[in-house]
Amino acid sequence: MNERAVVAQGAIPADSEVDGAPAIRVRGYWQSVLHRLRYDWVTLAFGVVVLAIVIVAIAAPLIAPFDPYQQSIVGRLKPFGWRGHPWGTDELGRDMMSRLIYGGRISLVMGLAPVLIATVVGGTLGVIGGFAGCLANTAIMRTMDVFYAFPSILLAVAISGAMGGGMINGIISLSLVFTPAMCRVAETATAQVKNLDYIEAARASGAGTLTIIRYHVLGNVLGPVFIYASSLVSVSILLASGLSFLGLGVQPPEPDWGLMLSTLRQSLYVDPLGCALPGIAIFITSICFNLVSDGVRGAMDVRG
Amino acid sequence: MLGYVIRRVLFAIPIALGVSVVCFSLVYLAPGDPLQTVLPPDATAETIAIVKHAYGFDRPIPVQYAIWLWHVLHGDFGRSIASQRAVTLEVFGALGNTAMLALFAAPLSFMVGYGMGALAGCFPGQATDRIVTGAAVIGVSLPNYWLGLVLVIIFAVEYMVLPASGMGQSGSAAFTLWHWSDAQFLVLPVITLAMIPIGIIARTTRAAVAEVRSQDFVTTLRAMGLGEGAVIRHVLKNASPQVLAVMGLQFGYLMGGSILVETVFTWPGSGFLLFKAIINRDIPVLQGTILALSLIFVATNLVVDLLQAVLDPRIRRA
Amino acid sequence: MSAAMEVQPYVDPRDRGGAAQPMLIARELQRYFRVKGAGKGAVVRAVDGVSFTLFKGETLGVVGESGCGKSTLARLLLHLVVPDSGELVFDGDAVGETGGVNIGDLRRQVQMVFQDSYSSLNPRMPVQDSIAFGPMVNGRSKTEARRIAHEILVKVGLRPDLFGPRYPHELSGGQKQRVNIARALAVGPRMVILDEAVSALDKSVEAQVLNLLRQLKRTLNLTYLFISHDLNVVRYISDRVLVMYLGQVVELGPAAEVFARARHPYTRALLGSRLSMDAGRRIEAPPLVGDPPSPIDPPSGCRFRTRCPHAESVCEARMPTLGHWEDRSSHVAACHMTTPDSGHSLAGSA
Numbered sequence: 001m002n003e004r005a006v007v008a009q010g011a012i013p014a015d016s017e018v019d020g021a022p023a024i025r026v027r028g029y030w031q032s033v034l035h036r037l038r039y040d041w042v043t044l045a046f047g048v049v050v051l052a053i054v055i056v057a058i059a060a061p062l063i064a065p066f067d068p069y070q071q072s073i074v075g076r077l078k079p080f081g082w083r084g085h086p087w088g089t090d091e092l093g094r095d096m097m098s099r100l101i102y103g104g105r106i107s108l109v110m111g112l113a114p115v116l117i118a119t120v121v122g123g124t125l126g127v128i129g130g131f132a133g134c135l136a137n138t139a140i141m142r143t144m145d146v147f148y149a150f151p152s153i154l155l156a157v158a159i160s161g162a163m164g165g166g167m168i169n170g171i172i173s174l175s176l177v178f179t180p181a182m183c184r185v186a187e188t189a190t191a192q193v194k195n196l197d198y199i200e201a202a203r204a205s206g207a208g209t210l211t212i213i214r215y216h217v218l219g220n221v222l223g224p225v226f227i228y229a230s231s232l233v234s235v236s237i238l239l240a241s242g243l244s245f246l247g248l249g250v251q252p253p254e255p256d257w258g259l260m261l262s263t264l265r266q267s268l269y270v271d272p273l274g275c276a277l278p279g280i281a282i283f284i285t286s287i288c289f290n291l292v293s294d295g296v297r298g299a300m301d302v303r304g
Numbered sequence: 305m306l307g308y309v310i311r312r313v314l315f316a317i318p319i320a321l322g323v324s325v326v327c328f329s330l331v332y333l334a335p336g337d338p339l340q341t342v343l344p345p346d347a348t349a350e351t352i353a354i355v356k357h358a359y360g361f362d363r364p365i366p367v368q369y370a371i372w373l374w375h376v377l378h379g380d381f382g383r384s385i386a387s388q389r390a391v392t393l394e395v396f397g398a399l400g401n402t403a404m405l406a407l408f409a410a411p412l413s414f415m416v417g418y419g420m421g422a423l424a425g426c427f428p429g430q431a432t433d434r435i436v437t438g439a440a441v442i443g444v445s446l447p448n449y450w451l452g453l454v455l456v457i458i459f460a461v462e463y464m465v466l467p468a469s470g471m472g473q474s475g476s477a478a479f480t481l482w483h484w485s486d487a488q489f490l491v492l493p494v495i496t497l498a499m500i501p502i503g504i505i506a507r508t509t510r511a512a513v514a515e516v517r518s519q520d521f522v523t524t525l526r527a528m529g530l531g532e533g534a535v536i537r538h539v540l541k542n543a544s545p546q547v548l549a550v551m552g553l554q555f556g557y558l559m560g561g562s563i564l565v566e567t568v569f570t571w572p573g574s575g576f577l578l579f580k581a582i583i584n585r586d587i588p589v590l591q592g593t594i595l596a597l598s599l600i601f602v603a604t605n606l607v608v609d610l611l612q613a614v615l616d617p618r619i620r621r622a
Numbered sequence: 623m624s625a626a627m628e629v630q631p632y633v634d635p636r637d638r639g640g641a642a643q644p645m646l647i648a649r650e651l652q653r654y655f656r657v658k659g660a661g662k663g664a665v666v667r668a669v670d671g672v673s674f675t676l677f678k679g680e681t682l683g684v685v686g687e688s689g690c691g692k693s694t695l696a697r698l699l700l701h702l703v704v705p706d707s708g709e710l711v712f713d714g715d716a717v718g719e720t721g722g723v724n725i726g727d728l729r730r731q732v733q734m735v736f737q738d739s740y741s742s743l744n745p746r747m748p749v750q751d752s753i754a755f756g757p758m759v760n761g762r763s764k765t766e767a768r769r770i771a772h773e774i775l776v777k778v779g780l781r782p783d784l785f786g787p788r789y790p791h792e793l794s795g796g797q798k799q800r801v802n803i804a805r806a807l808a809v810g811p812r813m814v815i816l817d818e819a820v821s822a823l824d825k826s827v828e829a830q831v832l833n834l835l836r837q838l839k840r841t842l843n844l845t846y847l848f849i850s851h852d853l854n855v856v857r858y859i860s861d862r863v864l865v866m867y868l869g870q871v872v873e874l875g876p877a878a879e880v881f882a883r884a885r886h887p888y889t890r891a892l893l894g895s896r897l898s899m900d901a902g903r904r905i906e907a908p909p910l911v912g913d914p915p916s917p918i919d920p921p922s923g924c925r926f927r928t929r930c931p932h933a934e935s936v937c938e939a940r941m942p943t944l945g946h947w948e949d950r951s952s953h954v955a956a957c958h959m960t961t962p963d964s965g966h967s968l969a970g971s972a
Contacts, residue, residue, distance in 0.1 A: 146322030149605070150598045151560035158326075158594045161582040162333040196741035198752070201802075204700055205756035205809055206729045215755060219746040238447050242564050245449055246579060261450060265568075268468075272457040279450030287445035294441075 036299040043295025046288045053285055057104035066095035068102040068255045077271045088274050090260065091267045092253075096274065099255040100281050106167065106256045107285065110249065111237035113171050118178035119229045125179070126186025127221060130194060131209065141187060144180040152177050156239055160248040170249040174239060178232055185228045189221040223300060230293035234286040241282050257282050308613055316606045320599060324376065327595040328369050331587055381592035386584045391592040394577060399596060401471060402566070402573030404481075406558040408494045413501035413558075414551050420502070421509025421547075422540060428514045436506055443503025452496040452568040459492060466491055469570040493569045497562060501554040508550040512543035545616040552608030559604070560597040634812055634843060636731060637678075639714035645813055645845045646676040646732075647948075651698055651708035657918060666917045668694040669705075670869035675948055676813070681839065681846040683860030683877065685853060685892070689917060691869040692849045696817045699847070700734055701725045730760060733806035737818040738799045743790040749801045750775070750786035756809040767808075774804040777841075779834060796827035800834065807838070813845040820855060832859055853896055857881055862950075865889050868917055868925045871944055875953030885955035887930045924958065934958075936965040 037043060056063060066085075072093030080088045087096040129140040147155065159173035193199065194217070202212050241258030243249040250256040252263065260278040268275055347355075356362055363371075375382070381391035424436035460468035472479035472486040480486050516522070516539050525535050563575030570576065574593055581589040651672045654665040669691045676682050686692050697703040699710065701718060709716065712732070716722035733756075736742045743752050753774060754767035762770065772782035778800040790798055799819065806814055816835070820828045836859065839846060850856050856863060856877070863880045865873040865888065873886040884890045894909035912929050915921055924942050927933040936958055945954035945961070958966035 142318065143322070146319055146326065149319050149323050149602045150326075151557050151601055153561040153563060154594065154597055154601075157563055157578060157582070158330060158590070159333065161578070161590055162330040162587070164335055197736045197739060198742055198744045200697075200702060201734070201736060201742070201805060202755060202759075204702060204729055204734050205759050205805075206726055207755070207759040211759060216744050216747075220744070223746075234445055238445075241447055242449065245447075245564065246567060246582070248582065258447075261447075261453065265453065268453070268457065269461055272461055275453055275457065276450075279447060279453065282447050282450065283445060286447075287441065290441060290445050 033296075033299045037295065040295050040299065043292055043299075046291040046295070049284070049288045050292055053104060053288065054108065056101055057108050060101045060105055064095075064098035064101045066098040068094060068098040069253055070094060077267055077274065079271055080273050080277075087277060088271070090264055090274065094255075096277060099260060100257070100277060103255040103257045103260060103278065103281065104285070106250055106254060107237060107241060107258075107282065110167065110170055110174070110240035110244075110256075111233055111285075111289075114174035114178055114240075115229050115232045115236050117171070117175040118182045118232070119225060121175070122179040122182025122184075123186045123221075123225050126183040126188075126225075127190050127213065127217065129183065129187045130190025131213065131217075137187075140183070144183045147176070147180040148184070152235070152239060153242060156243055157246065157248065160243055165248045165251055167250050167254075170240060170243050173243070174236055177239070178236065181232070182225065182228065186221055186225050189224045190217060193217050193220045227293070227297045227300060230296060231290070233293065234290040237282065237286050237289065305613070309610060312606065312609055312613075316602060320602055323598045323602060324373060324595060325369065327591050327598070328372055330591055330594070332365075334585075334587060376595070381595070382588035384581075384589045385586045386580075386589070391588050394589060395574065395592050395596050398572060398574040398577040398593070399600075401571065402559060402562050402575060405490070405493055405497055405562060405566075405571065405573060406555065408490060409497040409501070409558055410551075410555050412494060413498040413505060413554065416498070417502040417505025418509050418547065418551075421506040421511075422513055422543075424506070424510040425513025425517065425543070426536060426539075428510075428517075433510070436510065440503040440506040440510075443499050443506070446499065447564075448496055448499050449564040449568045451499055452492065452565055455492050455496060456568070468492075469568075471571050489571075493565055493571050496568070497558060497565045501558065504554060505547065505550055509543065509547050512546045513539060516542045545612055548615065549608055549612050552604060552611065556601040556604035556608075560601045636812065637713065641678060643678070643714050644675040644711075645678045645713060646699065646847075647709075647711040648675075648699070649673050649709040649711070651695070651710065652706045653694055653698055653703060654706055664918050667869045667920060668917065669698060670920075671708075672866070672869070672871050673944065673947055674864055674871060674874055675950075676845060676847060677950055678845055679843065680861040681848055681859055683856035683863045684847065684849045684866060685851065685856050685863065686866035687851065687892075687914060689868075689914065690866040691917075692851075692866055693817055695866070696734060696815045696847070696849055699815060700732055701728065702734075730809055731811050732813045732815065733809055733811040734815045734817060735799075735802050735806045735819045738795055738802060738822040742802055743798060743805075745790050748787045748789060749793070749804075750782065752790075753801065753805045753808045756805060760809060770808055771804070774808050775801075777807070777838065778804045780804070794827075795823050796831060799823060799827075799831055803831075803835070803838070807842065811844070813847070815847045815849070817849045818851070819848075821850060821852065828855070835859065853881075853892060865892070868914065868920050870925060871947070871956060872926065873953075873955040874944065874947050875955075876951060879953045883953075885953065885960050886926075886957045887932060887959075888926050889955070891929075924956075932959060932966075932968060934966055940964075 070093075072089070075085070075089050075093040077091055078085055078089045080086075082088055085095050085097070087100070089095055090099065125140055125144075129137045132140070150158070155177050156173050159176055160169055163169040163173065199212060199216055202216055207215075240249060241256070241261070244256045244258030245262045247259075247262065250259055252259060257278040261275065261282075264271075264275045264278070379392055381395065383389065384391055384394055387394065420436045420439065424433040427433055456468045459466040467489050471489055522535060522539060525538060526532075530538075559574075561575075562573060563578050565571070566573045566575035567579045574597055577589065578593045578597075580586070581593065651669055653669045654667050657664040657666055672691070672695060674682070684692050684695070694703060698705050701710075711717065712723050712728055717728055718725060743749065747755075750768060750771045753771040754764070757767040757770045758764060772786060775782040775785060780797060780800055785793070785797065785801075790801075793801065799822075802819070819835075820831050823831060832855065835846070838844060846859075848856065848859055860877045862875060863873075863877045864871055865880070865886065867888050873880060873884065873889045875885075880889065881893065884893055888910075891909040894905070897905070910929060915925065915928055921928050921938075923939055924930070924933075924937040927937040930937070940958075942956045942958045942961060942964070944956045946952050947954055954960070958964040959968045962969055
């Protein structure tokens with residue numbers, strides 16, 4: 001029998017096996033995360049739902065039965081289950097199902113883009129702040145503290161309100177809201193790693209700061225940053241739809257879930273269920289992202 | 305201890321100044337001439353010139369900031385474009401209404417959230433825990449303004465037991481708390497507003513309680529023969545500082561983040577004032593409201609930090 | 623017998639000073655750390671005037687209690703922490719000065735093995751990458767560095783195909799420490815500083831690692847500076863011993879000498895505190911009373927006087943000096959009792 005295989009199964013102790021550790025199957029870090037996830041059916045199930053939402057949004061032109069902008073004076077506010085329009089129509093006669101499907105695109109973009117931007121910008125600032133000298137660190141972190149002093153919705157509304165509505169402004173505003181938090185997470189993680197022994201050993205080997213960051217720091221900082229970013233996505237979707245609800249996000253006639261809630265609100269007494277539909281869409285998307293990110297975090301936190 | 309208090313208070317001052325800078329610069333984020341933002345569109349050339357000089361729009365930006373700050377510190381937030389009343393009056397009136405919502409929503413969310421979280425933390429992994437955790441996750445994933453709408457649909461449209469919007473039968477000026485005819489307007493907004501804090505407080509309490517329970521000193525207490533009830537009392541006491549910190553933060557959010565709920569229920573609080581200001585492009589009111597709300601948030605954080613230091617001796621050393 | 627038949631001792635091509643030149647000379651090294659908040663100008667005198675020589679091919683053990691400055695000293699020698707004052711001479715060249723050896727070169731010839739803690743190895747890197755990092759930073763290609771890593775793994779007794787791709791959390795304490803040693807050796811140093819390298823290991827494993835260290839020293843012609851608080855370990859592995867107290871050297875000499883006939887009261891007390899397995903040799907009274915004084919505000923004169931049974935007024939007035947620390951075979955102690963004409967009543971008799 002192959003000697004290596006025998007040793008790998010723990011039958012014969014290898015040269016230094018007297019130390020006591022059995023030979024185990026070697027698995028990379030990310031591989032072990034995926035392995036743990038495979039047994040977490042809750043996270044997997046909701047992950048599938050998230051995937052479905054994304055696919056539906058991307059494939060909107062192929063899936064949606066009607067043009068989401070096509071109005072019809074006659075066919076206004078038809079209820080759920082109406083012939084031809086399974087989910088009813090809105091106050092301008094547009095098909096609800098199509099608008100919800102197309103709305104997914106905008107809501108997902110406004111949910112994901114700010115988090116992505118904030119991760120890159122805030123993460124970079126945080127790593128710089130963690131490694132920089134006292135002065136630069138203080139400058140960066142105190143500036144972030146000022147933005148942290150606003151409640152998120154207030155800051156988003158303030159910036160969007162001042163800049164005016166629109167999707168781009170909304171994304172910019174939300175990015176500004178999330179950047180301080182990402183910066184803090186990155187800076188804390190960097191500061192923690194910076195003082196560990198293996199960084200000192202790396203310096204003793206002769207490595208410069210950039211090399212150390214690239215090989216040793218980034219890998220260990222990316223974890224907490226990614227975990228925090230994934231938990232921000234659901235918040236971002238909620239905030240973005242909130243901005244649209246207030247009229248500060250996407251403008252009509254774009255199909256955005258928050259905007260739809262706002263316009264349908266006027267018809268609350270006539271077609272109550274119709275009002276509820278966009279909110280259900282927001283809720284499902286948000287909770288799925290939330291649960292998936294919780295699950296991934298659980299899988300990433302435990303080591304070994 | 306006193307040193308910590310002084311340091312923490314001193315730390316809040318540059319933050320407050322930074323907040324004021326952000327509020328000040330909102331005017332410059334707005335597209336168009338900043339002068340247009342503080343004047344009604346039909347202002348005469350004479351008025352324009354007066355305002356220009358008074359606000360210093362012809363001076364460099366740092367000077368403008370200083371002038372603005374000077375006015376603010378003297379309680380002059382400018383005049384609302386829409387109503388021409390002093391912004392201070394509008395803001396403080398509205399703040400009172402928001403405070404009423406917050407003062408009801410806070411105890412509700414604290415008690416419900418703490419209770420749920422403590423229950424879940426004492427029975428981790430079991431049915432209670434899963435239900436509570438599930439409810440908490442739902443609470444923070446729901447758009448709270450949508451919950452408001454749903455509640456309105458159920459209670460005001462379908463069953464017509466509670467009013468759909470507004471504050472009081474005869475408006476906010478005549479609002480009396482101890483008459484149900486007015487007080488019923490509070491019910492739905494308060495429940496809606498409390499939803500997210502309940503979720504967050506429940507989650508935090510559960511985590512804190514579960515963590516404290518797993519510590520060695522709890523095993524020691526049980527080994528000494530202490531009954532489960534007494535043990536739980538000790539656990540809750542140790543978990544309290546963390547939970548109180550979160551509660552305090554949530555109170556700040558209740559004050560500062562109420563815009564969505566107030567818009568749904570047309571509750572004339574500071575959030576609704578902000579909403580109207582945005583629609584009307586009434587920048588002085590926008591600035592004033594945001595400044596007031598964020599300063600309240602900063603002050604709440606400060607109080608929470610100081611309270612935490614009182615309760616948790618480990619923090620005072622830092 | 624002709625000289626050609628004598629086995630020539632190995633000479634490292636980087637050796638500049640020859641066998642007689644000490645590997646390292648430290649002169650009056652000093653490093654203070656400012657303390658936050660505890661009053662203006664308060665400093666921790668971590669290393670306060672340390673001088674010693676380290677000869678080529680020897681193992682110098684450094685002992686002392688926690689807080690005596692051993693770890694700071696280790697970092698000073700590698701310039702991981704910059705000394706406030708004092709001189710460091712490596713193989714005849716001044717460190718850090720123009721015309722001498724620069725820090726980069728120093729770090730290619732002197733390496734450090736850290737105590738095995740959860741943070742001594744990057745948890746996200748396979749150990750072969752952690753080991754290969756050093757050579758790679760010093761200019762080798764990735765494949766070359768990986769090959770060196772595998773070679774070193776063999777030398778420390780770990781099979782490279784089995785242990786190379788593993789992550790730190792998949793190794794036992796002893797294996798991790800072998801990896802730490804491998805990491806230090808990968809760069810090809812001539813001198814290795816071992817800072818509490820076996821302190822976190824079980825006794826049985828500790829013995830194996832110590833033997834490995836001795837074997838490596840022979841085969842790779844290394845010089846060791848071995849820092850530990852465990853006297854028995856230091857006795858086992860050291861040729862000479864240096865005893866530190868509150869940032870200063872109190873005794874220095876050949877290991878057998880120091881352990882058999884300690885000259886400084888602190889060393890004697892340390893040796894006397896070792897517990898014996900023999901029930902007949904029970905210690906009745908603790909040899910050392912009280913807590914060590916704070917390194918922020920050490921006692922004037924001799925720093926040990928507050929715990930010394932032989933303290934006299936001269937001990938408070940004047941700080942004792944170490945004597946001839948440059949000689950290899952000298953056994954010196956910084957104590958007024960060992961210095962004739964110091965004014966101490968027992969001077970010249972210890």
